[in-house]
Amino acid sequence: MIEVKNIVKSFDGKTILRDISARFETGKTNLIIGKSGSGKTVLMKSIVGLIRPEAGEILYDGKNVLRMDAQEVKALRCEIGMLFQGSALFDSLTVLENVMFPLKMFTRQSSAEREKRARFCLERVNLIGADRQYPSEISGGMQKRVAIARAIALNPKYLFCDEPNSGLDPQTSILIDELVRDITREYNITTIINTHDMSSVLGIGENIIFLDRGEKVWEGNSDGIFASTNEKLNDFVFASNLFKAVKEYIDDRNTKK
Amino acid sequence: MKILFQSLQRFGEYVLLLRKIFTTPDRWNEFFRRFKDEAYMLVIDSIAIVVTISLFIGAVITIQTQGNISSPLLPAYTVGLVTRDTLLLEFSSSIMCLLLAGKVGSNIASEIGTMRVTEQIDALDIMGVNSANYLILPKITALVVFIPVLVVFSMCSGLFGGYVVATFTDIIPASRYIYGLQSYFTEYYVWYTIIKSFFFAFVISSVASYYGYKVRGGALEVGKASTDSVVVSSVVILLLDVILTKLLL
Ligand SMILES: Nc1ncnc2c1ncn2[C@@H]1O[C@H](COP(=O)(O)OP(=O)(O)O)[C@@H](O)[C@H]1O
Ligand SMILES: [Mg+2]
Numbered sequence: 001m002i003e004v005k006n007i008v009k010s011f012d013g014k015t016i017l018r019d020i021s022a023r024f025e026t027g028k029t030n031l032i033i034g035k036s037g038s039g040k041t042v043l044m045k046s047i048v049g050l051i052r053p054e055a056g057e058i059l060y061d062g063k064n065v066l067r068m069d070a071q072e073v074k075a076l077r078c079e080i081g082m083l084f085q086g087s088a089l090f091d092s093l094t095v096l097e098n099v100m101f102p103l104k105m106f107t108r109q110s111s112a113e114r115e116k117r118a119r120f121c122l123e124r125v126n127l128i129g130a131d132r133q134y135p136s137e138i139s140g141g142m143q144k145r146v147a148i149a150r151a152i153a154l155n156p157k158y159l160f161c162d163e164p165n166s167g168l169d170p171q172t173s174i175l176i177d178e179l180v181r182d183i184t185r186e187y188n189i190t191t192i193i194n195t196h197d198m199s200s201v202l203g204i205g206e207n208i209i210f211l212d213r214g215e216k217v218w219e220g221n222s223d224g225i226f227a228s229t230n231e232k233l234n235d236f237v238f239a240s241n242l243f244k245a246v247k248e249y250i251d252d253r254n255t256k257k
Numbered sequence: 258m259k260i261l262f263q264s265l266q267r268f269g270e271y272v273l274l275l276r277k278i279f280t281t282p283d284r285w286n287e288f289f290r291r292f293k294d295e296a297y298m299l300v301i302d303s304i305a306i307v308v309t310i311s312l313f314i315g316a317v318i319t320i321q322t323q324g325n326i327s328s329p330l331l332p333a334y335t336v337g338l339v340t341r342d343t344l345l346l347e348f349s350s351s352i353m354c355l356l357l358a359g360k361v362g363s364n365i366a367s368e369i370g371t372m373r374v375t376e377q378i379d380a381l382d383i384m385g386v387n388s389a390n391y392l393i394l395p396k397i398t399a400l401v402v403f404i405p406v407l408v409v410f411s412m413c414s415g416l417f418g419g420y421v422v423a424t425f426t427d428i429i430p431a432s433r434y435i436y437g438l439q440s441y442f443t444e445y446y447v448w449y450t451i452i453k454s455f456f457f458a459f460v461i462s463s464v465a466s467y468y469g470y471k472v473r474g475g476a477l478e479v480g481k482a483s484t485d486s487v488v489v490s491s492v493v494i495l496l497l498d499v500i501l502t503k504l505l506l
Contacts, residue, residue: 050379077385088376102384105283 001026002047002158002190007056009039009046016042017053017214026190029181029204033195034211035236040194041085043211044160047192048080049073060158078106081151083161083180087143089135089150095122096131099149106154121149125179141172145179152183159184159191165200173197177204198240201225210236271467277389278397278466288395295399299361303407306360307353311344311411314352315418318343323428336429337419337437344415345446351498353411354457357404358490362465365396366486369469370479378470389470397462404458405451412450449505456501457494464490 002024009017016039024030032040045051047058049065058065060076068076089098099118103109109117122128125145130138135146144164151159161180165173181204184191195201201208205222210233218233225237238244282288322339369392372378381388416438423434468486472478 045379048383050382074385077383080383082380082383084376084380086375088380090377090380091372104287105384105386 001061002192003057003059004043004047005057005059007043007046007053007058009042009051009053015214017046020056020211020214020216022209022216022219023207024190024192025207027185027188028191028206029184030190030192031195031201031205031208032192032211033201033205033208033236035196038211039214040196040211041162042214044162044192044194048082048160049077078154079157081154081156081159083144083147083151083159083164085162085166087135087140087147089143089146091135094132094134095127095138095146098135098146099153102150102153117153118149121153122146124152124183125149140167141169141176144168144172144176148176148179148183152187155187157189159189161191161193163194163196165195165197170199173199174203180204198237198243201237212236270471271463274389274393274467274470275463277387278393278463280387280390282390282394283386287391291391291395292399295395296403299399299403300407303357303360304410306356307407307411308414310356311349311353311415312418312421314348315340315344315415316422317418318348318415319419319422319434320426320428333429333433334437334440337423337434338440339437340419340434341416341438341442342446344412345450349408349411349415350450350453350457351494353408354404354454354461354494355491357407358457358461358465358494359487361400362461362490363483363487365462365465366469366483367479369393369466370472370482373470373472374475374479393463393466393470396466397459400458400462401455404461405454408450408454412447452505453498453501456497460493460497461490464493 003022005021007017007020008015020043032043034040042051046053049058052066056066063072065073065076089095090101093101096115096118099121100114103114103117107114119131122131122145125148127142127145127149130142130146135143138146148164159180164180165176168176177200180191180193183189193200193204202222202225205225208218208220208222208225209216210218210230212232218228218230220228225233228234228237238247318340319336322336322343326335326339369378372392378388378392381391420431420434423429423431465483465486468482468489469479472482
């Protein structure tokens, strides 16, 4: 379980995160949702330690990362997998080499063992036959799969995904979401996902926090999200025309009854 | 005032980055693999342009020197001597390194800058890899080792350029040119050139890496970082040139 308490972060005097506290549970897909610019990425990068918040605590299974020494941080990093918004695969390495990279840097495995593990991870994300290709030669959806395979190569306890389905078509998005959820359950990982995609929210929102301009204004799960009376959340949820139409239809039907 | 403050801040960041770069690599075999790749790329990519430009400049210096010292009091071999010293003292190190700052430096800055904006550097950091050390140290060492080699190539091809002119035109007999190359030769000038190029190679690689590494934003900023790095490393090279010349000669 990851817990954050009273996180504050500002850039150049502009406050981006205001006093955020939340709990992210193990074996579940925990979502951070909100509009673009609401601070999702900054929050996630603070949790993983790429950004240092001005105040607050970040607890990984009870241990505060902000107080760890370099050695402990390094050990923790080996238990973290992260999926970046643009996949962040290494351009100069092939698909297989990308997945083998963390193994090469952090294990004493022989190259045959590494390759076996990498192939296993690639199979796990249903990507077969692209081993020798370079990231620029495969589609966005495939890149996301490779990034997931790389993130799980070291058997992480914690998985972070920054907008895992941005730039993907709706069908591929769902496949990626389900893949992340299945992996989370299968290996009992604490997974945190940033998204602004309502379809993901409904599909895999087991535990959700909603950010608005750097403030946490709502938390719950996908069942409660329509029932909420929070105005800002409603604006976010019913922003798309599809949802607006559905809501109007339901409201209409309800009044006719 | 603001510019002064900004430059100081930049310099501080640069020093901090150097401290991050100069640590023991996590995996030596990975370091050597990257070093080999970088060295190979540098030499393969730049050798042709270094040799071509040096050939032509050597030829032109020979012709111009001949044109400028048409005094009957000066022996013909003076041309060879002047060409040699011009190449050794200034062209093959300083001018060549300015050129490489444009070619190799901008390449390094945009490569690292792109890795920064596409979050590849974050990906390294999150794995617990020291990204500065992993990415930049092989580049700096490859340049510091192989730019001096390129500089030696430049000297040789410059001198050969002059020889070609002497052979195929009638401005000076080739034998006189060769004789000129050999007279009053100070071996120390060669060392001076090589020592200078060590420093220049360090400047080119570290400044370019710094500008790439600190990029924030997107493609636009990467382009800007790449030009900035060329401007700054060129100025630093020229300043260092003055200082080193004062110290070494
Ligand atoms: N390194 C940075 N320096 C300055 N401002 C930043 C930095 N990173 C993010 N911001 C600002 O923080 C705000 C939130 O950004 P972000 O967390 O990326 O939003 P999103 O919810 O879309 O992921 C934005 O206004 C952005 O401009
Ligand atoms: Mg974001």
